[in-house]
Amino acid sequence: MIDEPIFRTFEPAGERESADSPVHRLAGISVPRKVGPYFSTLDRDLVALGAYAAAAGHRVAREECASWARLGSDGGFELCADPQGAVWAVLLDYDEERRFVSSSPEAFAACLVELGDALRVILTTDQPAVASSAFETLQERLHARDPSAFADPEDWWPRVLDDIRDTASAENYAAFEYVDAEHGKRIVTQAGTITAHPEERLWDRLRAAGIGPEQVLRIHTDLQPCFMPGHYCSMWLAEVFPHVEVTHTISYGESADSRAEGIRLLRRNAGGTDDGTAAER
Known part of the structure; x- marks a missing residue:
């Protein structure tokens, strides 16, 4: 069995595309096929966003x-190059404000490689100091490759870094209550x-066990469900659960400051040491 190539290289656009089409802009650019959940x-x-959306x-x-x-x-937004070459995150079906990602497809591709390299270290080491060093190096390299991607803390790349930092810095739980035909109501x-x-x-685990969305009665999370990349x-x-009551203990919010405050409270509630690092961005 032959493994798939690690990268996707975009082919030259067809004759139907004009020379100044954004699709032409991607010709020859290679991006990793997958980088964590991000x-x-x-x-x-399909490369043209409209054609891709229609097909899907x-x-x-x-x-x-x-x-x-x-x-x-x-995992939620589509990452696209506009006619000027800037990369944006666009949500299909909804008139949601687009989110700036990178100054060019080349910069985006290079930053994805940096992210993948860092995640391979962060997710496999059992030494916190090594993971912390890899994360700091990632931040430095991303800023150096595309400074404009970090002009606003609500843009795409700052949110990706926030997600890595936040998921590493505080213990966070979810609970699902569901009905099992054999055991009745259960909470996991x-x-x-x-x-x-x-x-x-948790939903991956329950779904693998054959539990359907219609069996879920309630969902509770320590931290408010997010709207973060990946x-x-x-x-x-x-x-998935339009009929289910979803509750949370601590707000996460929509701003960098509110997210930092949420992580600070989560750490405090869990009995962790609140040394202020969760609020550093």
Whole structure:
């Protein structure tokens, strides 16, 4: 069995595309096929966002984005190059504000490689100092490769770094109550881990055991379900469990400051030492 290549290289656009089309802009650019939960792409995916959306049964809410060139997905938003070459995160079906990602497809591809290299260290080492050093090096290299990607803490790359930091710095649990035909009502819990949120891990576990969405009665999380790259837990929970009451103990919010405060409170509630590091961005 031959393993798939690690990278996807974009082919030259067809004759139907104009020379100044964003699709032409991607020709020859290579991106990793998968980088943790934060990015994935397939060779068979159509490149023009409008065509991709139509094939997948979705729509591009903002017409000006339909011709943009799609590099891949972060699990919720589509990552696309505009006519000027800037990369943005675009949410299909909804008129959600787009989020700036990178100054160019080349910069985005280079930063993805840096992210993948760092995650291989962070997710495999059992030495906190090694993981911390890898994360600090990642921050430095990303800032050096594309400073404009970090101009606003609410842009895509700062949120990715926040997610890695937050999932590594505090213990976070989710609980699902569901009905089992054999045992009646049951409550199960699951902790999160670095780059994986507890509600994601728990639903993967229950689904693998044959539990369907209709069997779930209630969901509770320590930390408010997020709207972060690679996860978008608030979005998928609402889509998969529209009938379920979802509650949380600590707010996470929509800003860098509110997210830092949420992690600080989570650490304090868990009995961890609040040395202020959770608030450092």
